[in-house]
Amino acid sequence: MLYTTLVISGKEYKLRLNAKSCVALEKRIGSNPLNIFMNVANNVLPSLEVLLVCLHQSLTEYQHGITMDDVYDIYDKYCTEENGSMITLIQVLLDVFKNAGFLPKDEEGESEKNF
Numbered sequence: 168m169l170y171t172t173l174v175i176s177g178k179e180y181k182l183r184l185n186a187k188s189c190v191a192l193e194k195r196i197g198s199n200p201l202n203i204f205m206n207v208a209n210n211v212l213p214s215l216e217v218l219l220v221c222l223h224q225s226l227t228e229y230q231h232g233i234t235m236d237d238v239y240d241i242y243d244k245y246c247t248e249e250n251g252s253m254i255t256l257i258q259v260l261l262d263v264f265k266n267a268g269f270l271p272k273d274e275e276g277e278s279e280k281n282f
Contacts, residue, residue: 169183169266169267170182170183170228170229170263170266171183171225171259171262171263171266173245173259174249175241175244175245175248175249176244176248176249180226180229180230180241181228181229181230182222182225182226182228182229182259182260182263183225183228183229183263183266183267184224184225184228184263184264184266184267185228185267188224188225188227188228189267189269191224192220192221192224195220195224196217196220196221200221200264200269201264201269201270203217203218203221203260204261204264204269204270207257212253212257213257215253218253218256218257218260219235219238219239219242220235221260221263222238222241222242222256222260223235223238225260225263226238226241242256
């Protein structure tokens, strides 16, 4: 399985989008998730809500029962304890989307990446 590892406050989260979760994500945000990164390439940032919905959907594969309230807490810790930001979260999600087949992978082809 391909996943991205996100470590926050010493807790490891595995982020993964499979086909089922990609379709669920499309329904939740109302468009193809690839549009998020197409807009970023055109200097249009997605809303925090869209990013957190993407994060939530990518967490559901390995963290069963995780809620949006949990995701808000994870993001708050990410920003305060790990010096994260919306921009760095976009980079994390970009790796998740590469592993899901939305975008070409880097030549290294690594399936895990720590942030």
